[in-house]
Amino acid sequence: MEPSGTTLEQARAHPGAERPCRRYTVAPCGVELAVSEWGDEGDPPLLLAHGGFDFAGTFDVFAPMLARGGWRVVSWDQRGHGDSARAHLYSWEADLRDAAGVVESVGGGPMPFVGHSKGGRLITHLANSLPHRVSAVVNLDGLPSHRAMSDMPDHERTRRLRTEISAWLEHRRSLVGKERRPGTIDELAQRRRRMNPRMSDEWLRYLVTVGAERSADGWRWKVDPALRMGGFGPWQPQWSLLQLPGIAVPFLGVLGLEREEMGWGTRPDEVLAYLPPGARFEELDGVGHFVHIEQPRMVADLVLEFLS
Amino acid sequence: MTSPVELRHNRVKVVLHTLAAGPEITGGRAGTRPLLLLHGLGERTARHPPAHLRWPGPVFGLDFTGHGRSTVPVGGGYTSEVLVGDVDAALCHLDRPVTVLGRGLGAYVGLLAAAARPDAVHGTVLADGPGFAGGGVDPGSRSVIRPEIPSEGGSPDQYALMELSDDVRPPDYARTLAGFAVDGSGQDTPIWVAATVRPPWVEAILEVPGVASGTLQEGLDGYC
Numbered sequence: 001m002e003p004s005g006t007t008l009e010q011a012r013a014h015p016g017a018e019r020p021c022r023r024y025t026v027a028p029c030g031v032e033l034a035v036s037e038w039g040d041e042g043d044p045p046l047l048l049a050h051g052g053f054d055f056a057g058t059f060d061v062f063a064p065m066l067a068r069g070g071w072r073v074v075s076w077d078q079r080g081h082g083d084s085a086r087a088h089l090y091s092w093e094a095d096l097r098d099a100a101g102v103v104e105s106v107g108g109g110p111m112p113f114v115g116h117s118k119g120g121r122l123i124t125h126l127a128n129s130l131p132h133r134v135s136a137v138v139n140l141d142g143l144p145s146h147r148a149m150s151d152m153p154d155h156e157r158t159r160r161l162r163t164e165i166s167a168w169l170e171h172r173r174s175l176v177g178k179e180r181r182p183g184t185i186d187e188l189a190q191r192r193r194r195m196n197p198r199m200s201d202e203w204l205r206y207l208v209t210v211g212a213e214r215s216a217d218g219w220r221w222k223v224d225p226a227l228r229m230g231g232f233g234p235w236q237p238q239w240s241l242l243q244l245p246g247i248a249v250p251f252l253g254v255l256g257l258e259r260e261e262m263g264w265g266t267r268p269d270e271v272l273a274y275l276p277p278g279a280r281f282e283e284l285d286g287v288g289h290f291v292h293i294e295q296p297r298m299v300a301d302l303v304l305e306f307l308s
Numbered sequence: 309m310t311s312p313v314e315l316r317h318n319r320v321k322v323v324l325h326t327l328a329a330g331p332e333i334t335g336g337r338a339g340t341r342p343l344l345l346l347h348g349l350g351e352r353t354a355r356h357p358p359a360h361l362r363w364p365g366p367v368f369g370l371d372f373t374g375h376g377r378s379t380v381p382v383g384g385g386y387t388s389e390v391l392v393g394d395v396d397a398a399l400c401h402l403d404r405p406v407t408v409l410g411r412g413l414g415a416y417v418g419l420l421a422a423a424a425r426p427d428a429v430h431g432t433v434l435a436d437g438p439g440f441a442g443g444g445v446d447p448g449s450r451s452v453i454r455p456e457i458p459s460e461g462g463s464p465d466q467y468a469l470m471e472l473s474d475d476v477r478p479p480d481y482a483r484t485l486a487g488f489a490v491d492g493s494g495q496d497t498p499i500w501v502a503a504t505v506r507p508p509w510v511e512a513i514l515e516v517p518g519v520a521s522g523t524l525q526e527g528l529d530g531y532c
Contacts, residue, residue: 088319088385089384091387091390094385100452129451172317172393173397233387
């Protein structure tokens, strides 16, 4: 039965959205990664990394703007996201290694690394790990804060960790044979709203058409159900901030000041002390975590001007 | 010898070996507690229980992901935390409180499992072995390295050796988790350190009331 509500054609017709010019796969570590490129193949490459639970298609408005500024924009779906393969295991180190593999596959010399949220953390770490391959770093609201943790009493933090461990293990136990819940384009868009409360309905419906797949019983988000917000482990926000001071190439940090579910709620004063020498830092009033989606033109211009 | 059991942990198959049936299974006294052995980094479950151990009940051994007869994943992504999911699959299968004896990496994962499932882990003995220290107390200056994977793959997985030998183990994290194990357990001392080597995470958990130390056999005798 054809799902009711918004049709694929209606949802796909989002103003300014352009699918990539080129799509192919690489498997630097054995896990097949879907790579997307916008712009002329002969232009200088720019690496663009998406955030957690996103995918390269979330750049379908932002990336073409960078491409029209003279860049060959190369993005990829992280393992388990978008059109990349679902992996046996997921970890920060694995994502970092995959990213390094994508850089290697692009070839050539140093290039700008641009990343949003988790992708911002990723490319900041990558800039430290591959200093010979990076020419500039643009971190879009990917600067973690320890404020949420530091404001919390010790007993509450401990209670949350204990709860999180149990929830994580129950999630692991439930995974065998698990698939994402099917629905119509409108239903999936509404589910996505929990992560993207500031996004327009039109944009969320568009995301369904590129980030979900349709089968006989409806649409399902492609992201691996094994992936889950949170989880437990020793990671501390300071570990990411400590990657900043050692960056030797031009650095632009962009922070959306409106707090929302997927953001860190980072305050500028928490970041300033860690910025590398000569860094540029932009605070965007009235803009949430997804700075490049809420204000694509403004953020693209900022990035293009910085890289020029 | 009972055939190994294949357990599912998401897309990974982990293998649980029975090394000694114990009196419970052979018709002896009922209720003898099982002992679950967790091997060190790069090791696999041995064919027999260590000769120097005395344990009256059944003895099982789990091959971690990427080790022994368990699935070797594609492209790495190991953390000690994900291996807790392997142990959880074994705890679920055994379906009664067990004593855990972990060597090296298995000792650290055993501690995490005791913290995560204090109701299912009666006591945990931590012993020296490969992967005991981990990668230190903070991430340091790690670079991005891809191991050369032999075309035939194989066990132990090179990604496991690389990633889990570099696994960060902050003392305060280990201390908190040891506290969970103690708080959730009915035992006075549910964690027993039998290791000679004392990396910072071990020194930290030894500060927690309910974590004791001594010989390996003393630890096991207390958790029969």
